[in-house]
Amino acid sequence: MSTTVAVNWAAVEPIIPELLLVGIAVLLIILDLFAPRQRQLLPWLTVVGCLAVGVMVLGSRPAVAFGGMFVIDGYAVFFKTLCLTGVVVTTLMSEHFRRISGMHQGEYYSLLVLSAVGMLIMASAGDLMILYLGLELMALPIYALVGLHKTDNRTSEAAIKYFLMGGFASALLLFGMSLLFGLTGTTDIASIARVIEVHALAGNPALAAALGLLIAGFCFKVAVAPFHLWTPDVYEGAPTVVTAFMSVAPKAAAFAVFGRVLFYGLPELQLHWGPILAVLALLTMAVGNITALCQRSLKRMLAYSSVAHAGYALLGLLAGTTQGLAATMSYLFIYLFMNLGAFAILILLATEGNPRETLDDCKGLAARSPIAAALMLVFFFSLIGIPPTAGFIGKFYLLKAAFSAGYILTVVGAVLFSAISAYFYLRVVRYMYMDEGEQNMVFHFSPGMIAALAFCVLGVLGLGIFPGLLFDWAGSAALAG
């Protein structure tokens, strides 16, 4: 007796991009195993695959699949594009770093692509289950990536720390989600909002507890103080290229679900989460910027700067308006360019057997490589937020959104902390341009590195001068979602 199971292939259509990426991840492993001599194919395949998926994502029409569990809307498309861009730029930088550090494992690219699958699913999550699934799928490959550099003691410590902290954050999230499910009887994000509204649950203390747990879990993921303590150690210990990746793409994906849950699931609680996030944002900017002041390691300084920038990005979320969400989205995109660019230069500084991650290694960079120094200058002025770079315009949009929503003191605080941040960014510029360093260093710009740097600097300057397109896209994406 045989039964034919009729497969409804039409239902699969919305997740074809994710399926393609999974296929590429598998293909990468196969290629690595059976064609070890063709290693140079791996980064190429990763880039080409991500580009193909990117085209598919950008061209996709709004749809809802699997009974509301998987949503394709403007919001999802925006974050998917953002994460894929992050993966592509990271891949372009990777070969250079792997050659210098001797990190030759072929699984590297496969893990990168698998975590991208997780991010794409997160961006499209319309249901708490899918959200959690995506989150774990993204996080697991990254735990492995952090520990990939087996010869370096710090990476093992970083991997363990990240794994434990990440597990802890997931547990908090799950607990929050289960409370939410218990209260509303559904895991569908849109339905949760409806149930809360219809049954007037906004004042329920259990709901407040759920909100608190969710915020704590997400704050772990995006490294917002006081849940940021893992960040400096993990960022410093991880291989630099993985750090660059972690500070951009997974953070953006985590912001995607953060925004999705707050804006589409718990809009009724905005009076609660707005002020909470305002306090957290201020604390994050304070901790990130002030601690970065006293770092001697450039990598660790960038880790704290990444914490501070998560604080700025929160400014848009806490505003609780469409404009605020659009501001956060735009800022994450801009942050991708400037932060990956800064990390690319950090990777360039390294030589075989000498990671060169301290501030002193930047000394006299302008004399050794005027181009590298000039690029770093652009990225750092963008991180400070000086026009005409994109960092300024992005920050301006955030400040304006938070200001319009009435968080005036938070904005004033943000402004003061970014003035403080100028000091430590400028210190690097000072070392590069105004100090003498060792002269005998040669810079190798590999083609991938050149492409990555050109892309980043064009992004920083181009979006700084013509941000209209990005703002319009983010604005319509935030509305459509």
Next chain:
Amino acid sequence: MSIPLLSTLIFFPILGGLSLLFIARDQTATLRMMALIITLIELLLVLPLFLLFDKTTPVMQFQEHHSWISALNINYSLGIDGISILFVFLTALIMVLSILVSWESISTKVKEFFIAMLILEGAMMGVFLATDFFLFYIFWEAMLIPMFLIIGVWGGPKRIYATVKFFLFTLLGSLLLLVGIILLYINGGQTFDIIKLAGQSYPLKLQLILFWAFFAAFAVKVPMWPVHTWLPDAHTEAPAAGSVILAGVLIKMGAYGFLRFSLPILPDATREMLLPMLILSVIAIVYGAIICLAQTDLKRLIAYSSVSHMGFVTLGLFALNQRGLEGSILQMINHGIITGALFLAIGMIYERTHTREIASYGGLASTMPVFAGFFLLFTLAAVGLPGTNGFIGEFLILLGGFERLPWTAVFAATGLILGAWYMLWLYQRLFFNEVKEEMRGLPELNLREIITLAPMVLLIFWIGLYPNALLSYLHVSVVHLLEQVHGGGVEGSIQSLSLALSP
């Protein structure tokens, strides 16, 4: 207007600067020449503005308007009125001089230096030409990057401290301005257009908050007492060209900000805060002058004298009458020319002696008589001798101050006396007394240096004897500004005072 003259003024020097990228690093002579030609063309480009400018209307002229970031209603809009046209001229002029003064004094990283200078010129032009508040802020902040590098890379021994202090002071002020701009945008009908913003009225409480937010940025830049402490350091450590630009253009931007934004947009708050502003100005005048008497470093002395002179400028500004305002704007141009000339002269002497200690100089009048002659003229103009441009500006400011609050003019006049004291004393210590051993055999000014200084002398006397040449551009715009501040009826008579002054 079909030709975008104003955009050309902004982008020509920037593109020109970038064109230097293609010249080999060791071709320093070519690089210098290119930079000079670019700034000279820029100066020529200002000429049509003066010729085509309509002096009878206060509206913005040569306007350009393009939508830029539609999501935030930000526009790329430029324009000039009778006030900004003078600053545009000053900027173009000062830039030519500062290229000339760095001819030989800049010997390392020549290429980068001139690129930074030319980009800086474009940004400074943008500040004076923008009629969109956001666009103004972009240029205002963008200027910091090249200036930071110019002081930090090519400056004196304590350059890093000075440049970081400069950057942080101005950045903190500017960021508070940014918050103010956002606040204004939200309360002023979601627009950044300066004309529209000035045409509306705002509640007094909001105006006061905005006034202090603007004050944070503009007062640091002027610099007003007590936020002036970055200036002596930056001035002293900057290379000669940097000092000339700082004194000539950069610090004028603070006062320009007050003129362009605080006064017309926040008239009630301005009138309310008149007294504190006048008091701060008078303190700056007297304090700056007294500190000058105690200086042993040449450049530092000139820097503190700038604090004192800018005190005059803000005094005239906040006198809020026609004489005060016109005097204040004219004095900014004058101060730019005089202090620029003084820094040029000091740069030339520093290249010969490599010391800024006043005590190590003496008897230069007998070794370098031509130089002594030039320096005497600049000193007298700085002191405000009748017949030089310094006199006209200060006199108008004192009149304006007297009309507003008589005692401010009394204190300000003390500043004038102190000014004469420290400047003449400085002259005595540098040029008279017995000739110091190290000062013997110094080469006299060469032709390039004389050509650099001669136009300054011409300008000093031209404005000094015929101030109407510049004042005539101002009248209508200043009257319009005063109407905005006082809401219609202008105080004081609007007769052309300059007629009485010009011989």
